[in-house]
Amino acid sequence: MTAPAPPPRSRRSAADRREQLVGIGLQLLPTTPVQELTIDEVARRAGISRSLLFHYFPSKRDYYRAVTRAAADLLRTHLTPPDGVPAADRPAWMLDRYVGWVETYRETHLAFVRGAAGGDPWVAEVYEETREALVDLGMGALGIGAPGGLEDPLRRQLVRSWFAFTEDLVHQWVREPATSREDLLALLTDVLGRLLDR
Template structure:
């Protein structure tokens, strides 16, 4: 039997509740469209009480983004077991799971939302990118990457971010296909980097030695070989086909 008496929350518990409510609302609509009144109603408290815990919508917005940024960065955390291609695919599945669940919130985090230009928001975005970068280097088993490899990894992190933002606009490509494509993009960028840099080449060869033929990287090789076989024969230097 319930008494109908509402339990009084402590200060930190109430703050965390409001952050969770705000993040949930931001996950379905742009933060610009969510008012303090809506957040208060969803939390079951009055508007003045929201301001008791947060001085304004901006501070609540940034606290919600802080939680989103921490969760997003954690999606890149993966046990260092098994082939790299399979690990990256699991990372992309979790990354796009977050993007899919928190579309407007993800866009607000990466594009700035109502806090565009805010040093706090920009710092959070940089933290997510840096965490992803460091996690990928850890997967590669590289502590001090050569300059070209560092450029490749940072480029891929940016590619994953921009691809997710574009995908949210219409979700025209099946999510699973895009997750696999980004893993293939990583392999392709690494291969190009290896073609220009011996240090990156050694890392790539070490990784490929552990990749199974039926893994994501092996599948990419199969696709490329199939494309190459469909090309017309190219005349050799003496007019013979090659």
């Protein structure tokens, strides 16, 4: 009686492996709280030994950082307007895309926000970075100051906090739509407009 043919352990290129491992992390993150996701599990799903994972990512933190960054990059590119969108429409376009993203991914996105904001400082850092990038993106679309520029700091803080407002409201809206989608979008743009009108 021969062994039940262990899965053919293919030999991959380094880049391939990294991609595969990060991909598995992206699949697992939404369903598994960060700290319950074990290296064992990831390695098992990838059909490799734990040791190999440590070969590519020196520590668990590094692995999570990579996964979080990958998730953040997905969101960022999704929110970046293509050249076709006229400058005036960009804020509305981005907002619409953001709502669409949350609608589509619901738990996934919430898990990202939660996982990123919570516990581990190294991962929180990636999240913070992403948030700043999104604020830059948004402020660029609004035509306010250059990214990382010397514009009014209060104004920047307001945009950032408006983002927190939006994040929270959209999440609530997805769970319990208390208004139409159009009204939600209108409300959000209106609030932002008023904030910047000061």
